[in-house]
Amino acid sequence: MNPKKLIPLLLPVMLLVAMPSVNAQVTVSGSIQSDILVPQDDDKIGTEHSDDKVLTNTYLDLNLGSKYVDAGARFEFLKYPLPGYEPDFKGWGVPHFYVKGHYKNVELTAGDYYEQFGSGFVLRTYEERSLGIDNALRGGRIVYKPVSGVTLKALTGKQRRYWHHNDALVSGADIEVGLEQFIKALEAHDTHITLGGSWVNKHEKADADAIFVDATHKLNLPKYVNAWDARINLTHKGFSVLAEYAQKTQDPSFDNGYHYGKGNVAMLSTSYSQKGMSVLLQAKRSEGMSFRSRRSMSGTSSFINHLPAFTHDQTYALAAQYPYATNPNGEWAFQAEFGYSFKKGTTLGGKYGTKLKFNLSHVRGLDYDGVKDPVAEGRVIGSNGYKSSFFKMGETYYQDIDVQIEKRFTRDFSLIFMYMNERYNMTVIEGHGGMIKSNILIADGKYKFSPKLTLRCELQYQFCKGDDGDWAFGLAELSWAPHWMFTVSDMWNCGETKLHFYQALVTYSLKSHRIQAGYGRTDAGFNCSGGVCRWVPATRGFTLSYNYSF
């Protein structure tokens, strides 16, 4: 190990030692997360052979806070990473460290930081360990609140890509104004209006990439790419509406086939909630909004922005079999969610009440006058790209209609029943396979034997047309409070492959420590984005994970 790599980890400690006057008020927080796999070869499910006996993704976060200065660092050990991450993910060191000063209404950060402007259409840096994403910016950021209700942000930095930083400089500014601070009539009527505006600039050398259209002509690439975002959010009691629009200037990139068309995204989101009921309705249209800090990049790294998915985040195994995120090249997405609690003592509520949840997600491509995928079907390189009428839609990419009913029958027994109808355009999302049509039934029952002993069982069945056909899933989870949990499950393809993906887990929790040991198989799958696909391989082996936060 190279000890020099650990020096940034000492940054928070050194900083606070240098400021003895504030030591008295220092707070220490952090976390440890370690996921370990001892892989085994399994030809039946097609695991990839690993020469390493033990694979692990391990993170140690350390944050120190005081009245005026905070500091933190993260140690990552990914030298022998779990399967399925991009090769450059591999490494170890302290890639994330920062110092943050805050005095009155100003906050100044130097080092690595995460930030999001609005919904993230033009800027969102974040960490998502399960996907191997950490696109933090390294540089400086200032947050200034000149008067109550106004927040100004300005930042600049280079974006992390695994163990390096991309050359492009990303800069931006954001303003949010709460009008109720200036118009007292709004506040008097419990109405809040927030106006927001953002701008992001990417400066990337024009000659960093040589993209030839023929033997003697290469593209003159823009050095600057600008993106801006405007939004208004109105809330009145339980009602809320958000309208947001963002646009991006010419940004020829691998994702869009190196065309010079502009990108845009528009979103309208409304919600209403009162005691026992909630409604969410939203629509989004995006076109050419893939925005990376390196124009030639493919895969999952280097995204400056984020287009939120309009799909329900499914947690049940079979409901999550065919997930859909968002297509950065363009889509129309709609989502409706409805939640209702039938009160106790009513016909549908029964003795303990009943909860109902409904979700509809519908995502379609854009219409290009019959052309399915202009990047794939014609060379758009150097052109203005493809045009699509705003309201015209193309084929269905994804659809999910699900209903969930949660009902407690006795003091000790409750049941969740879920039905899901799903359409998954495997050809668009993964590149092959046609439209996968599924109907999924899920029953999730929980029985409390005693205040300490609870058994939860899941039974799931997926009627599936296409791909590998039908699937069944069963799970039993015994919780022995306050420390132990035992889980066994099996996901069985009863369609084509007849393969079993079994798993057994033991979990022990003590205060903020959690350790889990297990053995099992996980299924493989394709993960495609922007015309290039990433393979997440099948695994089999012993697993061990440890989490601790302090």
Added chain:
Amino acid sequence: MRKIYLTLVTLGLVLLSACDEISTDERLTYVEPPEAGRAVLIEDYTGQYCVNCPRATEEIERLIEQYGDSVVIAVAIHSGPFSKQKGEPSPLYTEVGDMYFNRWKLSSQPVGKVDRLFYSMPFGYTEWGGGVNYELTDSPTSEAPVTFFIDGDFDTETRTGSFEVQTVGLDENRISGKLQIWLVEDSIDSFQLMPDGSRVEHYNHMHVFRASINDPWGDDVTVGHGEVVTKMYTFVMDPTWVPKHCALVTFFYDDQGVRQVTKTKLNVN
């Protein structure tokens, strides 16, 4: 509030100064056609289950059309995850090809390497044209330090090939590297998944990597200016491969990448 206005005005000025709109007639920059003093090797790491890989094949065809087949020499190496389905390799998959794929730490496909530039850096297929041009013009290695003379025959009865490779030094300094010889086959009729998700059962696969004739990482060669290093090789061809569609791709590489490459059709008797 004055501070806010000042900040906004400053931001507006910065924004305007950073605009970079490129009109239609300014998008292409003319580049002097390179004088090809050497050939360039494109290793196309591809797969029959890779729907986007035919796009990379089109890019290779375009480059060959522009530069000529003696300047751009492509080898389609069926490897990686898109050459397997549920653990079963596709017909054109080779273990040696997969070893290269893993050696270069590749993950997504299609992906390639142009003259093994910048060591492990993978090239997306839209960057191959830039890589070829760089190798022929700007690269410090745009002049070939060696050239090859290849002579030999293939006996169809015994399906045995015997040939001699002469590596001739052109560089002023003595140069050391690896001599690598691959067998490739054109016009193979096999299936391929296409960008629209369909499966074409009779896709015409070109310049497919079949085997490495010598060690997969090549043989050591050191040669001075005007010197000739001669090596003899023999191989026995798989019965399913068509000799008249086969060729030898011979290249010399060192720490700076592939320095010279040539493609020679088999002399079938």
